[in-house]
Amino acid sequence: MRGLLATFGRELRAYFFSPLAYVVLTFFLLVNGYVFWLILSYLNDPRARAGAPLELFFGQTIFFWLVLLFVTPVLTMRLLSEERRSGTIEMLMTAPVTETQVVLGKYFAALAYYAFLWLPTLAYVWVVAHYGSVDPGPVASGYLGVLGIGALFLAVGLFASSLAKNQIVAAMITFALLVVLFTFGLLESLVTGETAREVLGYLNLWQHMDELSKGIVDTRRLVYYLSAAGFFLFLTGRALEAKRWR
Amino acid sequence: MIEAHQLTRRYGDFTAVDGISFAVPEGEIVGMLGPNGAGKTTAIRMMTGFLPPSSGRVTVGGRDLFADPVAAKREIGYLPENVALYPEMRVEEYLAYRARLEGLERAAARRAIASALDRCLIADVRRQVIGTLSKGYRQRVGLAAAILHDPKVLVLDEPTVGLDPKQIVAIRELIRELGGRHTLLLSTHILPEVELLCRRVVIIDRGRIVAEGSPEALRERWLGTSQVRIGFAGAPPDPGAAAAALGALPGVEAVRAEGPETVHLECAAGADPRPEAFRLAVERGWTLRELAMEKASLEDLFVRLTTREEGAGEPAAGSAEEVAS
Numbered sequence: 375m376r377g378l379l380a381t382f383g384r385e386l387r388a389y390f391f392s393p394l395a396y397v398v399l400t401f402f403l404l405v406n407g408y409v410f411w412l413i414l415s416y417l418n419d420p421r422a423r424a425g426a427p428l429e430l431f432f433g434q435t436i437f438f439w440l441v442l443l444f445v446t447p448v449l450t451m452r453l454l455s456e457e458r459r460s461g462t463i464e465m466l467m468t469a470p471v472t473e474t475q476v477v478l479g480k481y482f483a484a485l486a487y488y489a490f491l492w493l494p495t496l497a498y499v500w501v502v503a504h505y506g507s508v509d510p511g512p513v514a515s516g517y518l519g520v521l522g523i524g525a526l527f528l529a530v531g532l533f534a535s536s537l538a539k540n541q542i543v544a545a546m547i548t549f550a551l552l553v554v555l556f557t558f559g560l561l562e563s564l565v566t567g568e569t570a571r572e573v574l575g576y577l578n579l580w581q582h583m584d585e586l587s588k589g590i591v592d593t594r595r596l597v598y599y600l601s602a603a604g605f606f607l608f609l610t611g612r613a614l615e616a617k618r619w620r
Numbered sequence: 621m622i623e624a625h626q627l628t629r630r631y632g633d634f635t636a637v638d639g640i641s642f643a644v645p646e647g648e649i650v651g652m653l654g655p656n657g658a659g660k661t662t663a664i665r666m667m668t669g670f671l672p673p674s675s676g677r678v679t680v681g682g683r684d685l686f687a688d689p690v691a692a693k694r695e696i697g698y699l700p701e702n703v704a705l706y707p708e709m710r711v712e713e714y715l716a717y718r719a720r721l722e723g724l725e726r727a728a729a730r731r732a733i734a735s736a737l738d739r740c741l742i743a744d745v746r747r748q749v750i751g752t753l754s755k756g757y758r759q760r761v762g763l764a765a766a767i768l769h770d771p772k773v774l775v776l777d778e779p780t781v782g783l784d785p786k787q788i789v790a791i792r793e794l795i796r797e798l799g800g801r802h803t804l805l806l807s808t809h810i811l812p813e814v815e816l817l818c819r820r821v822v823i824i825d826r827g828r829i830v831a832e833g834s835p836e837a838l839r840e841r842w843l844g845t846s847q848v849r850i851g852f853a854g855a856p857p858d859p860g861a862a863a864a865a866l867g868a869l870p871g872v873e874a875v876r877a878e879g880p881e882t883v884h885l886e887c888a889a890g891a892d893p894r895p896e897a898f899r900l901a902v903e904r905g906w907t908l909r910e911l912a913m914e915k916a917s918l919e920d921l922f923v924r925l926t927t928r929e930e931g932a933g934e935p936a937a938g939s940a941e942e943v944a945s
Binding site: 380471 | 665668669670671672689690691693694696698700702704705706708709713717718720721722723765
């Protein structure tokens, strides 16, 4: 627990001290602000079909996914690859802490920063609430989905970061893995086998966010995110250990 | 205090460390000496728990490093060869982070940091960002971090590499001082460092221990002979006769001429033929420019142990010889 808190604290500070984090934050807010504006102007068009802006924001545009697919690799790429490149991993692995503590500390720091990125989007909720009305349920479940899928994506990113010494390589691996994870769901409409359809349907992230943004919380989705995240974190710990054997 | 038992590490077909065993008793400073690429760093990385050995084990204060890593690692303070620090952190922040990793309580950490800053003479840069520090300062920050939790064993891998002469002196001074409080294992390829700091030396070459003992014992065991150098002011009239006369002196085993004006006498262990040589010179009317005993240095030993031409004879390649210290 001690080792976890120590790495968590250092990693979180490192986020706020690195220029990259602010570039990501700026990019994130610019794109999301632009998307939100697009949604509002679309809904203001009298010819548009009726909809709640926040539902659209969370689940029903490709922008949500574009942002997520680009931002999470950047958040995690540094975490372990940089320790290995600079050699600080040697200090970390000879300190009286376990690999699990290090991995979890870094993971929760990434998750915390990710949550911090989303914090300003609460302003959109406020805007909608101020000029219209907000149904709190779907908004809450939308954020739940954001956190759940983020938890999964960041675990994938941390795993990729344990594989490569080079940050860019780590980011590319993450991106590739995330694209695979993401397109599982899109394959659903392409395959014909009954079982394959069912499995892919279960993994259909797009579908998940669509439901969550409408306030439908299916615990199977959350189980999927958390167990997959746990699986990737487990792999990260193994990878970290295996690197020392070679 | 820290013991290696038959430590072996293979990388594919290459054996970097091949069955080395040695112990660093409590309170001692042991130097691990070897040319570059001898396997020192690999051995040290296994002894600090960074690399798992292919076979063999390490115990720290009786605890097995791989069965009980967290407890065993708590006893070790380690300064890696490449002192890697986080460049964006301030010195004090970094030390605070390391103290948290070591599990020090807040108050204890504050005290430990203050004392480490003091002992490593870096109190003046405590607020500085590590990325802006010079190599010597970084080395000292690394050392300060390694001693924060007051470890029983301090392991330093090439602590003076890449420093300027002034910094080397400062770091050695610091190491000597630390030796008073901690058990120390020091790896280096710089001989004077070992002679200066260590009471016990382990010489490693190609992954094996080739010699072990105190610097003096090693010198005696491997280079039993000392030499006397005689310099003549003007060559003696009959060099052959002079050599024969010198060779007949008690304790002299061989005479080697080095130019017309200088000869070397190889002496039996413990023999000192200088007085006789002087009397002989007076007798024969030679004018001497110098008459000096040359103790074989650890450097000669090191070169002899680690350069092996085929058929060089003693010391036999790869055989570990224990020398009583």
